[in-house]
Amino acid sequence: MAMISERYGIERRDALKVIGSAAAVGIGGVAGCLGGESGGGPTTASSSDGWPDLSGQSVHFITVAAEDSIQDLWQGVASDFENDTGASMEIEFVETGDLTRIIQLLQAGDPPEVSMQSIGEAYQLQNRDVLLPVDDEYERAVNKLGKPTESVKQIVTVDDSRYMVPLFHNLNSYTYRSDLSDIVPDTWEKVRQYAREVDDQDNDVRGTYVPIATGSPAAVRMVSWLWTNGGSISEWEDDTIHINFHEGENRDRMVEMLNFLKERQQWSPLGEGADWADLMNVLQSGTAASTWYAGARAKNEAIRKGRPFAKDIDITPGMPHNRQQVSDGSAEGLIAYQGADTQAAKTFINYVVRKSFVVEMLTKLSPIHNVPSYPEIQQGEEYRNNIQSLDIWEGWTEEQFDNYQVQTLEQLQNKTQETSPPNPYTSTYYSEPIWNLQNEVLLQDKDPEAIIDTHAEALQQIVDEAQN
Amino acid sequence: MPAKHEEVRRRVHPYQESLYDVLSKRWIFVGLTVLPAIGLFAFINMLPMLWALTASFFEIGALSPEWHWVGLENFRIVLDDGKFWASLFRSTVFAGGSVALQVTAGTALALLLNRDFKFKRVVRAIALLPYIVPTAVLSFIALWMGNSRYGIVSQILHQLGLIEQFIPWYGSPELAMFAVITTSSWKFTIFVTIIVLARLQSIPSSLYEAATVSGASAYRRFVDITLPNLRGVLFIVVLLRGVWMFNKFDIVYILTKGGPLNKTTIASIYAYRMAFDQLNLGRAAAVSTLLFLLLLGAAAVYFYYFEPSEEVRVE
Amino acid sequence: MSIASSWEDGPLGFWYELPYQTQKKIKNVLLNVLLAIVLVLILFPIYWMIATSLFHSNDLFTLPMPLFPSDPTFVEYRAVLETEVVQWYTNTVLVSAGIVLLTTTAATLGGYGLARLDIPYKKTFARVILFGYMFPPILLSIPMFIFWRQLGLINSLPGIILAQTATTLPFSLWLMWQFFQTVPYSLEESAMVGGSSRFRAFVDVALPMAKPGMIAVAIFSFAIAWGAYTIPSILLTDSSKWVLTLGLASFTEAESVLWGQIMAASTLFVLPTFFFMYYLQKYILEGFRAGRI
Structure with missing residues (x-):
């Protein structure tokens, strides 16, 4: 028992050691990459080694990076960038992925050059005309990292301009213990059967988990399950986004989905006050046997904690479906800002978006859980070797890994992609009405039919505000 | 000299x-x-x-630094919003409940500590410690202890046979407000204790001795000597704690994010969402300004009716 | 039993037959029991913080959790010490010292001036001071960030000291103003009659007498400075400039929370303050005692 937590401590230390060498590797990596760069690069004024001379310019880069190893990785690439271009780098690690710091900087009239943001946030910024198109940078990324999937290709494209270079995704799927039942819960009906069967067994493990949350877990859950039931939340009505989950067939789909959540509560441990951490821990702690999760953390956590059933935790390819096979997932990537040092910003994006760096980042930043946006990276030897040398790989099988990273990625549809063109207001409308609608059903036993209109109206009002 | x-x-x-x-x-x-x-x-x-007062008269998108004059429009919209009034009511409950709990518990603890007992210095140091425990630390401990499935508080109550199921302290619509009031009061009660205890120590013991000799009961001594001496400190403590708790944001937001079912969406969380989720800085500033004016008015009334020095002069 | 009283005839009637000394003793024991219960309520969260920091990480999120770390491990402390925690600790101490110094100085001088000098509108001002707390602080982060950035005070310890003083100054100033009103002016007057300059009278006579008030102000501002989070999170963006509370929050990685490390760091954060309360309680109580409040 002690060994596992020792290992956890060591992992951190090992990571620090690795960084020492990573800095060296980083420089080598850049050198290796330069040959290609100077050939296909733009014809701007270049210094001798292929990168433009950015002396006197500065790059302010903001990213979420709590782990030391990730911070060191970014610091390493930043100092390489300074050496190669003469620009000065200011890296800022924020603790949450929201827009708080960006808002402060924009209000101060001093936007950063580049930041790593989710697709929803990128749309929020683009709606206010703050972002810089990065079409060229995206093209180069595709040249270097390979073709992305159809879904990834559309990410943050507005009026034929592209505003984000995507890097990775967390994919919604269903995580379950295969040692307790032979049922594979890949449809709603089987989710029910699985939950009932496991819950009836003579042990403390509950069949499934229905979290009751305020905030993002509730919003992400709603989209994930609703779509697999063929429902939708919004549509374009001329030039405006119209909430439609309470209309026509959608209404039935939504009501059915809410009742499905409600029904599963009988096989679930207490769901109140849940946060992402509760979802992540519900399997490893032996509390429940199956849960929906936005990614692979529920399994990874069981492996880290050395649970004997960790290897038996399987992941369904995509979400369990009822009418439609589709998986909502996040998308994170790099965006650049207007009114900042635009040349430096674009150069920095080009500089970091290269195979060696992206692979290294995705090996360190929640590995396996974060899925590369580019299948070539993900199927490449470099990434696979890195992943397979991780401690957590012990708990994974090739099949489980493919179920999550390959098959689920193929079903990816981001919450913005419900409509075509994508709905740019999803971040704003992921708010109170969405989680209160579910919670009134789950906490207060309210009839979905009776409350659906009120919440739809409230949500429409919020979207209208955002569209003005 | x-x-x-x-x-x-x-x-x-x-x-x-x-x-x-x-x-x-x-x-x-x-x-x-x-x-x-x-x-x-x-x-x-x-x-x-x-800056914030001025901002409340402008329309300001959080994502662009441009200000557009809209006069009183922000105020009109906010005052028209039922959710604002609901959040205001919750702020009042939160502040009122917190002040009541903190002032009674704080004063009681001060009275308990203002006696002779063994290990007085250690005991007092322990009792005063929470005030200096950072809110960030307290929030983490509370989230950890109050977790709906792994929380040690529920576990102990369960093991003692007092509850059948774990209690989701911060996730239950009925309990969440009570839980956040209790949690924040663990720390802020001690502010009251420190100030009241300090005041208690400055009451000359000769007053009590004289009263005892003349046959006053413990209750009479408390009412006739202790309370009048505490009047001044209680006046200022209620004012300060009331203002601070009314504007509190951090600990409530960390513990509940305003949930469940908005049961703990106090006015400061309403303003925060207005600014950082709905990205409407002008309107959030209007909410802040309204809260400020409200507190100002309440304080003026409070000073008028309760300020001790005024009363002394009258008597 | 000759005195007719409903209380004494009741089930607790025996109480009044006990000798006064015995009554007093029993009361005292009961009050001590009550105090002990309160102490348990105060100590348990602190105990659980320490216990969690010593558990093996796979004992966490299990049911039932052991109540005592029977096989304590210091792995979490080692992990914490590998971060920049020493730097954060140093910064926290420096920032707290700066805030205490700035607040105490400004509040003492200001409080004296308001109490003694004939300045127009001083009474109004003295009352307005506490209104400084009445504006909800949520939104103030934005103007503060803008102003401090223009002044180049982002990521600077003096910048954070200055900003955080906004939360300590109003009450401190108000307290010192009250305090000086209780210090008799006659002593300073007699010093001035004896040939002292006004400033001398302030330094030699008034200041020594104001000491308890200054200590109270120092302690109040320390308690706020030590745990400051919101303002530092806005103004300190470089992790080498962080204070401990920010470091603490960084032990939450994405959606997971490293409870062991958080609790280990919290323990390192909280324990020294116990000695602060132990050794300084005399001054704390003396300081807040004074003043007209």
């Missing part, structure tokens, strides 16, 4: 003495004493406040 004073005086260097004379000139002295405080106050307190 004068002799000693002379002695001190002789040790001072003549230049220092003339420097002192210069510093004593009326306006220089005023500048030296009051000006730094006023200047600081104006810069670090008033200036950001003025």
Whole structure:
């Protein structure tokens, strides 16, 4: 028992050691990459080694990076960038992925050059005309990292301009213990059967988990399950986004989905006050046997904690479906800002978006859980070797890994992609009405039919505000 | 005294003495004493406040630095919003409940500590400790102890047979408000304890002795001696704690994010969402301004009716 | 039993037959029991913080959790010490010291001036001071960030000291103003009659007598400075400039929370303050005692 937590401590230390060498590797990596760069690069004024001379310019880069190893990785690439271009780098690690710091900087009239943001946030910024198109940078990324999937290709494209270079995704799927039942819960009906069967067994493990949350877990859950039931939340009505989950067939789909959540509560441990951490821990702690999760953390956590059933935790390819096979997932990537040092910003994006760096980042930043946006990276030897040398790989099988990273990625549809063109207001409308609608059903036993209109109206009002 | 004073005086260097004379000139002295405080106050307190007050008359998108004058429009919209009034009501419940709990528990604890018992110094150090435990630390401990499935509080109550199921302290619509009030009061009650205990110690014991000799019961001594002496501190403690709890944001947001079912969406969380989720800074500023005016009005009434010095003069 | 009283005839009637000394003793024991219960309520969260920091990480999120770390491990402390925690600790101490110094100085001088000098509108000002707390602080982060950035005070310890003083100054100034009103002016007057300059009288006579008030102000501002989070999170963006509270929050990685490390860091954060309360309680109580409040 002690060994596992020792290992956890060591992992951190090992990571620090690795960084020492990573800095060296980083420089080598850049050198290796330069040959290609100077050939296909733009014809701007270049210094001798292929990168433009950015002396006197500065790059302010903001990213979420709590782990030391990730911070060191970014610091390493930043100092390489300074050496190669003469620009000065200011890296800022924020603790949450929201827009708080960006808002402060924009209000101060001093936007950063580049930041790593989710697709929803990128749309929020683009709606206010703050972002810089990065079409060229995206093209180069595709040249270097390979073709992305159809879904990834559309990410943050507005009026034929592209505003984000995507890097990775967390994919919604269903995580379950295969040692307790032979049922594979890949449809709603089987989710029910699985939950009932496991819950009836003579042990403390509950069949499934229905979290009751305020905030993002509730919003992400709603989209994930609703779509697999063929429902939708919004549509374009001329030039405006119209909430439609309470209309026509959608209404039935939504009501059915809410009742499905409600029904599963009988096989679930207490769901109140849940946060992402509760979802992540519900399997490893032996509390429940199956849960929906936005990614692979529920399994990874069981492996880290050395649970004997960790290897038996399987992941369904995509979400369990009822009418439609589709998986909502996040998308994170790099965006650049207007009114900042635009040349430096674009150069920095080009500089970091290269195979060696992206692979290294995705090996360190929640590995396996974060899925590369580019299948070539993900199927490449470099990434696979890195992943397979991780401690957590012990708990994974090739099949489980493919179920999550390959098959689920193929079903990816981001919450913005419900409509075509994508709905740019999803971040704003992921708010109170969405989680209160579910919670009134789950906490207060309210009839979905009776409350659906009120919440739809409230949500429409919020979207209208955002569209003005 | 004068002799000693002379002695001190002789040790001072003549230049220092003339420097002192210069510093004593009326306006220089005023500048030296009051000006730094006023200047600081104006810069670090008033200036950001003025920014926010001004902002409440403009439409300001959080993602662009442009301001558009809209007059009282923000106020009109906010005052029209039922959710604002609901959040205001919750703020009142939160502040009222917190102040009631903190002032009674804090005073009671101070009375308990103001006696003779063994290990007095250690016991007092322990009792006063929560006030200095950072809110961030307290929030983490509370989330950890109150977790709906792994929380040690539920576990112990369960093991003692007092509850059948784990209690989701911060996730239950019925309990969440009570839980956040109790959690934050664990720390802030001690502010009351410190101030009341300090005051209790300054009440001359001769007063109590005289009362005891003349046959006053413990209850009478409390009502006739202790309470009147505490009046002044309780006045200021209720005011300060009331203001601080009314504007509290961090600990409530960390513990519940305003949920479940908005049961703990107090006005500060409503304003926060307005600014950082709905990205409407002008309207969030209007909410802040309204809360400010409300507190100002409440404080004025409070001062008018309860300020002790005024009453002393009347009597 | 000759005195007719409903209380004494009741089930607790025996109480009044006990000798006064015995009554007093029993009361005292009961009050001590009550105090002990309160102490348990205060100590348990602190105990659980320490216990969690010593558990092996796979004992966490299990049911039932052991109540005592029977096989304590210091792995979490080692992990914490590998971060920049020493730097954060140093910064926290420096920032707290700066805030205490700035607040105490400004509040003492200001409080004296307001109490003693004939300045127009001083009474109004003295009352307005506490209004400084009445504006909800949520939104003030934006103007503060803008102003401090223009002044180049982002990521600077003096910058954070200045900003955080906004939360300590109003009450401190108000307290010192009250305090000086209780210090008799006659002593300073007699010093001035004896030939002292006004400033001398302030330094030699008034200041020594104001000491308890200054200590109270220092302690109040320390308690706020030590745990400051919101303002530092806005103004300190470089992790080498962080204070401990920010470091603490960084032990939450994405959606997971490293409870062991958080609790280990919290323990390192909280324990020294116990000694602060132990050794300084005399001054704390003396300081807040004074003043007209």
